[in-house]
Amino acid sequence: MTDIRIFDTTLRDGEQSPGASLNHAEKLEIARQLEALGVDVIEAGFPITSQGDFDAVSAIAHELTKPIVCGLARCVPRDIDRAGEAVKHAKQGRIHVFCATSKIHREHKLKKAFEQIIELSQHSVEQARGYVEDVEFSPEDGSRTELNYLVDITAAVIEAGATTINIPDTVGYSVPEEYGHIFAYVREQLPIIDEKGIYLSSHCHNDLGLAVANSLSAMQNGARQIECTINGIGERAGNAALEEIVMAMRTRADYYEKYNTNIDISKLYPTSRMVSTLTGLQVQRNKALVGQNAFAHESGIHQDGMLKNRNTYEIMDPQTIGVPESKLVLGKHSGRHALGDRIKQLGYTIDDDTLNRVYETFKALADKKKDVFDEDIEAMIDTTLENAAPLWELVSFQVNSGSGVAPSATVTMRDSSGEEREDTETGDGPLDAIFSAVQKLTGVKVKLEDYNTRAVTGGKDAQGEATVQVNHHGRKVRGRGVSTDVIEAAANAYVAAINRIKTAEARKVAATTMGEDDPDVKAESP
Numbered sequence: 389m390t391d392i393r394i395f396d397t398t399l400r401d402g403e404q405s406p407g408a409s410l411n412h413a414e415k416l417e418i419a420r421q422l423e424a425l426g427v428d429v430i431e432a433g434f435p436i437t438s439q440g441d442f443d444a445v446s447a448i449a450h451e452l453t454k455p456i457v458c459g460l461a462r463c464v465p466r467d468i469d470r471a472g473e474a475v476k477h478a479k480q481g482r483i484h485v486f487c488a489t490s491k492i493h494r495e496h497k498l499k500k501a502f503e504q505i506i507e508l509s510q511h512s513v514e515q516a517r518g519y520v521e522d523v524e525f526s527p528e529d530g531s532r533t534e535l536n537y538l539v540d541i542t543a544a545v546i547e548a549g550a551t552t553i554n555i556p557d558t559v560g561y562s563v564p565e566e567y568g569h570i571f572a573y574v575r576e577q578l579p580i581i582d583e584k585g586i587y588l589s590s591h592c593h594n595d596l597g598l599a600v601a602n603s604l605s606a607m608q609n610g611a612r613q614i615e616c617t618i619n620g621i622g623e624r625a626g627n628a629a630l631e632e633i634v635m636a637m638r639t640r641a642d643y644y645e646k647y648n649t650n651i652d653i654s655k656l657y658p659t660s661r662m663v664s665t666l667t668g669l670q671v672q673r674n675k676a677l678v679g680q681n682a683f684a685h686e687s688g689i690h691q692d693g694m695l696k697n698r699n700t701y702e703i704m705d706p707q708t709i710g711v712p713e714s715k716l717v718l719g720k721h722s723g724r725h726a727l728g729d730r731i732k733q734l735g736y737t738i739d740d741d742t743l744n745r746v747y748e749t750f751k752a753l754a755d756k757k758k759d760v761f762d763e764d765i766e767a768m769i770d771t772t773l774e775n776a777a778p779l780w781e782l783v784s785f786q787v788n789s790g791s792g793v794a795p796s797a798t799v800t801m802r803d804s805s806g807e808e809r810e811d812t813e814t815g816d817g818p819l820d821a822i823f824s825a826v827q828k829l830t831g832v833k834v835k836l837e838d839y840n841t842r843a844v845t846g847g848k849d850a851q852g853e854a855t856v857q858v859n860h861h862g863r864k865v866r867g868r869g870v871s872t873d874v875i876e877a878a879a880n881a882y883v884a885a886i887n888r889i890k891t892a893e894a895r896k897v898a899a900t901t902m903g904e905d906d907p908d909v910k911a912e913s914p
């Protein structure tokens with residue numbers, strides 16, 4: 389049997405999905421769930437990106453005990469220093485250094501000759517080895533790099549101390565036979581890989597819908613680590629989906645008989661739900677394994693087959709991946725124990741204080757709504773984590789709008805010192821009026837770029853989830869809110885976005901007062 393390392397990059401490449409940024413509490417919650425899922429490596433972030441990313445990688449490295457915790461770095465000394473600092477408390481820490489090697493990236497992006505790239509990569513790997521023994525190197529855009537160059541850079545970084553070589557299909561251009569051949573070729577040219585027990589790794593993007601197929605092909609040609617994300621989230625069309633890779637190997641164990649992973653498949657579905665809820669990235673209905681329709685049967689002939697023998701139309705038992713058999717129904721008579729137990733089953737490990745805050749919201753919701761479903765609970769946890777330490781809170785609002793009336797809103801908000809303030813504004817519509825009042829009260833001016841709503845659960849008393857994206861001095865910031873009242877959900881989402889901006893500003897002030905360079909403002913260039 390060959391053990392395949394599952395390297396999860398949901399918190400790094402996954403978080404690079406437009407609109408998916410996560411706050412500190414949300415990242416920790418996902419990291420804990422990934423540990424419970426059994427992933428071998430967690431790429432927790434790219435520490436040079438911002439103080440927030442650094443803090444999250446550092447907190448995850450402090451807390452998690454089982455997986456290797458990894459931070460990404462360019463071949464830039466300051467990137468490597470930050471990554472080294474961030475993972476230094478990990479039980480097993482890794483620095484992942486990357487440098488693009490393809491002709492197009494060499495000439496147009498890095499503006500460096502291949503020889504310079506080799507030298508830079510070697511120095512960077514050596515620098516990273518000064519922090520940790522476990523160093524991964526990725527020749528970015530590896531699948532579009534000349535094969536002899538790939539071999540040369542692989543040999544050079546192994547000599548410098550790299551222990552894992554990841555060959556990414558950065559732009560999702562490769563096809564399975566070709567991508568597999570790259571691994572077979574590099575291994576054949578460099579026997580040192582097998583002799584020294586160097587891990588080869590795949591990292592595939594889904595621009596042509598081939599990320600999972602390419603990953604499996606790499607595995608069959610010698611990759612012993614697969615990089616992937618929950619729900620396949622990631623840059624552009626996303627990364628290879630963890631759940632699809634693992635279940636392809638499990639369901640077709642007859643075909644992939646030599647390979648094994650440490651993943652606890654019963655946690656796949658709850659993990660998918662958590663990542664979707666906390667990132668706000670909805671899973672498409674027909675997504676393999678975790679989409680709403682993945683195990684639904686609509687047509688008569690299929691239903692007939694299912695009733696006679698479910699294997700006629702189902703190749704997996706949904707319960708083995710943690711799809712719940714029936715929806716839990718909690719109501720206003722339920723107590724903290726029942727709620728806490730259900731939250732645990734959903735994969736969250738919240739503390740008592742958070743449970744108490746969720747319980748308060750739960751009771752308020754149960755008063756308005758007959759049944760409280762899993763999705764409602766997930767939405768409540770999401771809102772609580774999103775507002776882990778809210779700077780501003782929406783206390784109440786009233787809107788006045790209708791035909792022939794200029795829409796206006798009166799909003800009351802409370803700041804972190806507990807002081808309440810009220811303001812009335814007019815706008816193009818009720819939401820515009822509320823948003824103007826929130827801007828006035830908080831003193832943060834932003835431009836609304838995107839606004840979406842959807843029902844979290846079914847029925848006429850369904851909860852509505854609102855997401856907004858605002859632009860603050862060129863930086864896009866997202867916020868989410870949930871309520872049975874869609875206007876209140878939108879107002880909460882807007883306040884959540886403002887709180888994110890305020891939190892980032894407070895961090896910048898703290899970093900500047902401490903005399904540190906603020907990586908949010910400008911990172912060092914190579």
Ligand SMILES: CC(=O)SCCNC(=O)CCNC(=O)[C@H](O)C(C)(C)COP(=O)(O)OP(=O)(O)OC[C@H]1O[C@@H](n2cnc3c(N)ncnc32)[C@H](O)[C@@H]1OP(=O)(O)O
Nearest residue numbers: 434436437462463464486487488497498558911912913914
């Ligand atoms: C394939 C991937 O997924 S790679 C990871 C992509 N993820 C991200 O970029 C998210 C986080 N990124 C960021 O926050 C910022 O881009 C930072 C902090 C890393 C850098 O910000 P800035 O210093 O302002 O640079 P900016 O992003 O505009 O440009 C990138 C610079 O890094 C250089 N660069 C890119 N990759 C590498 C590398 N692997 N090694 C060394 N330099 C690199 C580029 O050539 C460019 O340099 P230049 O300024 O000399 O032209």
Ligand SMILES: CC(C)C(=O)C(=O)O
Nearest residue numbers: 486526528529556558
């Ligand atoms: C940083 C590298 C591995 C990456 O994400 C890519 O090339 O897609």
Ligand SMILES: [Mg+2]
Nearest residue numbers: 401558591623
């Ligand atoms: Mg990538």
